Amino acid sequence: MKNRIKELRDFYIIWITQSLSQLGSAITGFALTLWMYEKTGSALSTAALTICTYAPYVIMSIFAGAITDKFDKKKTMLICDLLAALTTVVVFVLYKTDTLTMWHLYAINAFSGLMNTVQQPASEVAYSLIVPKEHYQKTSGFQQLSRSLISIGNPLIAAALYGLAGLDTVIAVDLLSFAIAFVALLFFIKLPEIKDGTSKDENVIKLAKEGLKFLKETPLILTVILFMAGVNLTASAFDAVLPALVIPQKGNNVYGIVTACSGLAMVAGSFLPMILPKPKDRVRVIYLTMLFALGIENFLLAFARSSVLWCIGQIIGWVFVPLMAANQNVIMRNVIPIELQGRVYACRNTLQFFTIPIGLFLGGLFVDKICEPFMALKSNDPFWTFLFGSGKGSGAAMMMFILGVTGTAICIISGQIMKKYRYTE
Structure with a gap:
């Protein structure tokens, strides 16, 4: 110890x-x-x-x-x-x-x-x-x-x-x-020096291209990053849709509680990488945890009318996120040479996170301009009201269903691609 x-x-x-x-x-x-x-x-x-x-x-x-x-x-x-x-x-x-x-x-x-x-x-x-x-x-x-x-x-x-x-x-x-x-x-901190032959006179654009080149030549890392970009697209759209689902039906206080459940789930999930042994295949852990999250949470929130079930959905959706992130981090640290990590991590940031503002925009746009108007037209149709309820918020429930289908499809398709990139230590 x-x-x-x-x-x-x-x-x-x-x-x-x-x-x-x-x-x-x-x-x-x-x-x-x-x-x-x-x-x-x-x-x-x-x-x-x-x-x-x-x-x-x-x-x-x-x-x-x-x-x-x-x-x-x-x-x-x-x-x-x-x-x-x-x-x-x-x-x-x-x-x-x-x-x-x-x-x-x-x-x-x-x-x-x-x-x-x-x-x-x-x-x-x-x-x-x-x-x-x-x-x-x-x-x-x-x-x-x-x-x-x-x-x-x-x-x-x-x-x-x-x-x-x-x-x-x-x-x-x-x-x-x-x-x-x-x-x-x-x-109090002294970092070891990295002797990689990189000159301070080297062009920043050239170094940035080297990071992109490494990703192109390392399909394992690139595939995981692109998979996470798809996950982020769905998750950020979810963030835009959640208040439109909860607030009209249950109010601000319930929305605060439902939102807090995701944070609490992540705190609990943060202990998983600390206590679990090394997995046999870290890539499999990444896509299976996200399949579990996106394949259950969105559908639960789409069809449920209870704030308790919404909270359970948030816990299911977020509890394994720290485990996924930890396994991605371990793969990147082990595969990427230390002298390239800065530029490759930065390329990761751009490729993996550029979908977040897109998802936020699309989530709000679909709810306001497509799903809510559609459910308003179908307010007397028993099929649609049985699935997603009625009144304001029913369109957001419909959008949650669409995100559930989208997220599940992304995980299943990506999982098939990622199977050939089994990673063990």
Whole structure:
């Protein structure tokens, strides 16, 4: 036990302090959303904050990964964290001088998103450098756990701090968490050097192409990434449809409970990679867990009228996500050479996550323009009302059924393709 703690000392330091910093950033982001909604009353304006944060992640990831592989990982993380913290200071100054506007926040969020785009692949490589291979699965579970806890905790903490003490306190907590992470990384962590022959003079575009070339020449990794892009398309559409299903029928409070169940399920599921032994085939685990999730949750929410069953559906849909993510992480860390990980992880970010904004858009579009109008026309048809109910929300139930069929088809077809890419260690 003592030897294992000693082996993973650096991991525990980075994991705890960076998770704390991520929580602080998430709290500020949520509080700024509350502040903007108070000022504008516009859901679209607040949604644009997320879009501004997310856009650099999708658009610039490939080049960010090349930058990560070109320069020192620790320095890259420190610089990105410092610049992101400075944007928080700018927000504080603008807020205190009563000159903060939504356009400031859009620009600041876009810049912070760009810093995260560069920092994220650098941190992934850093974890690979300090974690022995035999602990990849366990440490991936820890990473999934912290992400799950942050997703649950940040709205509650942000709402409480913002409501009781105001935006000043929220920003102070964020900057304190940043300072802890920055000091820990600067003074207590030493990352091994990577000797790969990459010159700092090499063109970033050339390095980015090398990441894409590696994926093209490694169909195992590319197939898993494209499969997850399909899963993300369905899952993000689900996120857009869920409030349209629950709120009209049960109200905001039930929607909050149903949404919280996904976070709780992910927290519970985060322990699975820590306690389960190595699977015989990690690729099979990836597509079977997603088949279980997408093949049950969407249908359950489509046909159920009970909030209890909706909660059960959320648990089924999310409890195995950390296990899937941990197995994908282990495969990528073992297959991708350490000197290429930054640029390949960045290519992964673009290819795997570009479907999320598309899914969000399509999910909302189909509900508003196709499914709800269709169910309104069929409001007196006993067949359709038996399947999906009646009134507002029935169209969303119909869309859940469509997503269930789509997600199941993606998993079955991809599973047949992925069978030839059995991965064992």
